[in-house]
Amino acid sequence: MLKIVLKKVGQVAIVMLLISFFSFAIIDLAPGDISSMYLSPDMTEAEQQAVKEMLGLDKSMPEQYLAWLGEALKGNFGQSLAYKQPVMPMLTKRLPDTILLMGSSLLVSLVISVPLGLIAGYKKNTWIDNLISGFAYFGMSVPNFYFGMLLIILFSATLHWLPTSGMHTVGVNTAWDTFLHMIMPVMTMALGSMASKVRYVRANTIGQLSEEYVLAAKAKGTAPMTILFRHVLKNTLLPIITIIGMNMASLVCGSFIIESVFGWPGIGSFAMEAIGKRDYPVIMAYIMLSGFILVMGNFIADILYSFADPRIKRGVDAANGK
């Protein structure tokens, strides 16, 4: 098992290195840079050059990348070019708010999608299945920013039930207030991942219902719902571990858009501001952090999977000659 973990850690390191290189290259290829914030047409050439040197923009991309990588390996992600402040504290200050949003939407999507998937699988090809599948297709198809806008129009503009933006009402210091602010962004983020999970659970449920242990339970006279929730559920949940790991990417990317739509003060909206300003150190730190969450999500999912299903661990051990 230790070997597997070490191997995975090595893979994670390589993936992170590749992410950093390609991200840096793509940012470098993007038109414009932050010097436009500092340059003015009345500056002399020497003054413009001095500004570019101060911002490190006078060096070539590989030089800039290696300098950045050297510092990043030491845990120093540099200073924001816009704010002249260290990047990591700026990001970590906002990270809990993003984790709250991501965690809540993950939880909501799980709580709703698993029963829906089970029921859809159990009621295969009935109107209930069609209804749930229709909902799942809707969730997968609709862009989350658009769905977010629809929610704002419905719940804020029309019904006046929920606040449009932000995380708190100024001066109101209650969990209920935060909860009200969370409803729309969480539902928006949850919808997309919920939809795919419903489809996975449904497919697994259909597969599991044809297994012999289900037949045996039926033969023993066990109630259908008991079979479904006591026996089938366990086995359908297994692939969900992998899906959650894979979903980390969409949650991180989703938070980027959703935080902007709902004015949520997390790392996504901060990164959006940084992109507008071409604040490279912030953008790079955000990409690395997002990439890390994604890679770690998959890594943990792999590890958990082998714990949850000993056959996988045994399979790997067998492949390693143990």
Added chain:
Amino acid sequence: MQKRILALLMAAAMTMSMAACGSTEAPAEKPAETPATTTPAAPATPAAPAETPAAPAVERDTFTMAISYMPDNLKPDFASDDYTTIVRPIYDVLFAESAEGLEFYLADKFEMAADGVTYTLHIRDDANWSDGVPVTVDDILFTDAYNLAKNGRSSYSTVSGQPVTFNKIDSKTLEIVLPVPYNYYATTLSRMPIFPAHAFDNDPQKLVDDTSYYNDPAMVTSGAYTVKEINSDSIVFEARDDYYRGTPSVKTIVAKVVGSGAKEIAFENGEIDYMRITTVDALDKYSAQSDKYNIFSVSESRLNYLQINPYGPSQLNDEQREALFYAINGDEVIMGAYGSTELAQNPNSLLTPDMTLYNPETVDYVYDLEKAKEMAKSSGLEGMTLTYIYNADRANMEECAVVLQQQLAQIGVNLQIEGMDSSSFFPRFFAVLYNSGQENTWDLGTNGWDSMRGNTLNQSYSYMNQAKNAWGLTPAAGELALAVNTCPDLEEAKKLADEAVNTALAQHYIYPLTYTNYVMVAQKYVDGLDCSAIVPEFIDWLGISVNG
């Protein structure tokens, strides 16, 4: 297994709810300090819009405004318009240029001597920081030193590449001696953010290295407000009772982040007190509800213009440029892109009506489609495809591009439109000046000069007195512009300015497109948003009321 799953779900739910409780940054022990008394900041469940602006039962004292992002700190380096708006309540400038002359804040005198190079700046005797320390000349010198330490240059102490001499007469009086006459210096000084020297032991390097002072609500301020709270998604400002210009009637300002695209709904729900409007539909909509909303309009002192790139891929000659300008119907641009002259007007000059040197008699270009067609054909312009760039971050620029595309299509010119954000646009538009190497990537582009006020040529000076022959003008325009900015006599300067503007316009490189207004809609109880016609808003908080 079931029990384990249940336990996991329960634990996760508990974690989430605890995180929700813990994430509220406002101090829990200070509920009494809730900023609003009667217009509480956005209610958790907003009231119906019709109810909010109705006649107040009790005095209001809170003004809530939307911000598009949460700044990481509140350092008064005025980098962008929206950031300037956020920090306006807490930092005053020395003075501001308005259409009527200078509007004084921290300073009460800025006079030029007869030699045209010596200025005397006097700071108000009662001007003070929020910790009671007087604002002095040392703060100005400290700010200049900070700029030098931070950027390696300071536009306050360098004119035409030569040093400016500062002579401290006393703690409130500064004599400034320029190396050469330079009227634009007033504009430069009007944009100087003043830093408190005493808060950094008069050591500019401490300010350069600082990472925490401007994240702390205890920071000292020079404006009408201090910082009360910095939350994760909002900032609360509290009125000073020792502000040197008086006491603001708005006691609390809340600047809160509102998501992209949700501002209008937040406004109509009463979550924010005002917003800018840039379309005629919004103007008509809110004007029709005058019982619920007030509309305020101030001149933005902005000239948006169309530039023909002398280094563009098509290398348009004078006849081709003239043909293009004949084909542009300025009034149609206003109606097509803005829909109303309340939002923008058709300009006649490279100066705005808010500038002392502006001449209303100046004539720019006339619209003559037949002549344009004729010239397009004879000059070979007809059938050409030109690349047109615009800054998509600026209001109505996309609409202007579309109208121009349609107008120029009438003379057989195909405009290929490219919109981009500011960070991409400026290196491309100012390619020659910024050495970005992109000067041959566009033929036409729209840009704007903001804050075109005061008694100089302002930004049109840099344009006409072009560095590196960036805009294709002959040196004559630059020489005249230089003569204007160095002329100590106002009447003489006006004549020179007329000549300079006409010389520039006659070369058919620049087409003045729009003078824009800054139009705002506010809740009915809000008054005075137009008390000072200086954009970005709001430089004078004393004139704003929430019990209008």
